[in-house]
Amino acid sequence: MNVLVAGGAGYIGSHAVRQLVEAGHRVVALDNLHRGHRGAVDPRAVFHQLDLVSGTEIPVVYGPRRAGDPAVLYANADKIRRELGWSARYTEIEPIIATAWKWFQKHPGGYESEQ
Numbered sequence: 373m374n375v376l377v378a379g380g381a382g383y384i385g386s387h388a389v390r391q392l393v394e395a396g397h398r399v400v401a402l403d404n405l406h407r408g409h410r411g412a413v414d415p416r417a418v419f420h421q422l423d424l425v426s427g428t429e430i431p432v433v434y435g436p437r438r439a440g441d442p443a444v445l446y447a448n449a450d451k452i453r454r455e456l457g458w459s460a461r462y463t464e465i466e467p468i469i470a471t472a473w474k475w476f477q478k479h480p481g482g483y484e485s486e487q
């Protein structure tokens with residue numbers, strides 16, 4: 373059987389890929405490698421680095437820290453809701469990426485091209 377494993381480089385996904393390959397299935401693993409590791413994917417499976425929200429291949433380039441990079445980043449909208457009454461329409465990462473991606477596809481020049 374052909375099996376597609378989304379998040380195939382993650383903890384659960386990589387174990388699922390190995391078990392499926394060992395059971396004789398033809399496995400394709402998809403992962404954007406945001407949290408998973410390429411090396412965790414069984415080499416007998418076909419691997420595609422792909423983001424399931426945008427549908428695009430996103431090359432990951434690791435480099436040294438840049439001046440101004442924060443050590444840790446946390447985001448919480450409680451204060452703006454309390455003080456200004458603003459609340460986010462999207463709070464989960466997938467719809468945040470999906471709506472931002474749609475906007476950038478519609479406005480490839482960004483905000484400056486709108487002025």
Ligand SMILES: NC(=O)c1ccc[n+]([C@@H]2O[C@H](COP(=O)([O-])OP(=O)(O)OC[C@H]3O[C@@H](n4cnc5c(N)ncnc54)[C@H](O)[C@@H]3O)[C@@H](O)[C@H]2O)c1
Nearest residue numbers: 379381382383384385403404405406407408422423424425
């Ligand atoms: N590990 C556990 O013990 C455990 C227990 C119960 C539930 N879960 C749940 O099961 C799910 C998987 O857990 P896990 O431990 O394997 O997590 P994980 O972070 O190791 O694996 C998830 C994988 O999905 C990939 N991914 C995420 N968003 C993606 C996207 N848009 N496109 C492509 N790839 C994407 C990540 O890069 C990662 O490799 C999670 O939702 C987790 O909360 C895990």
